[in-house]
Amino acid sequence: MTDRIYMSAPDVGELEEKYILDALRSGWIAPLGPDVDRFEQEMAERIGRSHAVALSSGTAALHLALLSQGVGPGAVVLTSTMTFAATANAVSYTGAEPFFIDCLPESGNMDPNLLEDALRTLTAAGERVGAIVPVDLLGKAVDYTAISEISQRYGVPLIADAAESLGAMHAGKPAGAWGDVAVISFNGNKIMTTSGGGMLLTDDAQIASRVRYLATQARMPVVHYEHADIGYNYRLSNLLAALGRAQLLRLDEMISRRREYRQQYKRLFDGVPGISVFGGASDADDNCWLTSILVDEENSGFSPAELGSALTSRNIESRPLWKPMHLQPVFRHARGLINGTSNRLFDQGLTLPSGSAMTQSSLGLVESTIGQFLDSRA
Incomplete structure (x- = not known):
């Protein structure tokens, strides 16, 4: 029997080994550290965003992206039906209701016409639509030109689930550059990996600051441990960020x-x-x-x-x-x-x-x- 041929095995080599060893020898073993800071900066520059926050998974990034837009119980989130469960699960974590939109036959991405039909019906019924979360399927960016226009016209935040599309483009802009917030994934089978991991991207400094706060157990900036909000253990480790930096170069x-x-x-x-x-x-x-x-x-x-x-x-x-x-x-x-x-x-x-x-x-x-x-x- 031949060795198994996987659909998308991690692609790592000497450069990744060097970056991880350098991080290990630097003493920054605990979560956060200089490689996290550099990884965030390098990814923000690659995508053309003002801020990037490195997180433990793409799912964590989706969860915090939704919270950053005030999504919670009583809200409806319009999202792609053609996606991995993480997208819908993250909506459910907030207590909001996922509402699934079907796709275009040529791409599997969210159908903008169906999205607008759903928005028209839900808003006419007086329902609160908390966000639109289209998913870039298998590395093809959705029609952000159309969907961005719809989200702006209805005044609904747009969260771009670019978990699968890092390196793709739409209308001359990189995947991850669209939306009020965007998320990418570095899971082991993705286009590049940090073993596990993800990132949230935004041009809003307040959103980035809020996400960093929630992702570190919502710890207040005081000497003792004090918490005014429910937080999450969602930050990426320095060692995994070092792996990501090497992968980004490749x-x-x-x-x-x-x-x-x-x-x-x-x-x-x-x-x-x-x-x-x-x-x-x-x-x-x-x-x-x-x-x-x-x-x-x-x-x-x-x-x-x-x-x-x-x-x-x-x-x-x-x-x-x-x-x-x-x-x-x-x-x-x-x-x-x-x-x-x-x-x-x-x-x-x-x-x-x-x-x-x-x-x-x-x-x-x-x-x-x-x-x-x-x-x-x-």
């Missing part, structure tokens, strides 16, 4: 490799009936975090699950697209504006190994396995 290189693999998949599936690279028709601004395909079983003659099983037989990881939140048992009673697009993407989608740590040899095995499967179904 980010463009890692994106380039993922893009190269995306192009190879496009060539592999070119002309294959019933199969298309998801979002591949307009991916020039994507970070190509993960490459997924859509399998139209009526035209292909096989299901995505059957292709996935063939890959599994060769110890190659694959998985469906995100199962929409409105289909998740935990959110079965949640409201939303659903037109069935996300259901179809979930039924047809299959995500393939896409990580920058993957070698050409490993990709060759993936391609040959897919080729053999396609030949067997011809």
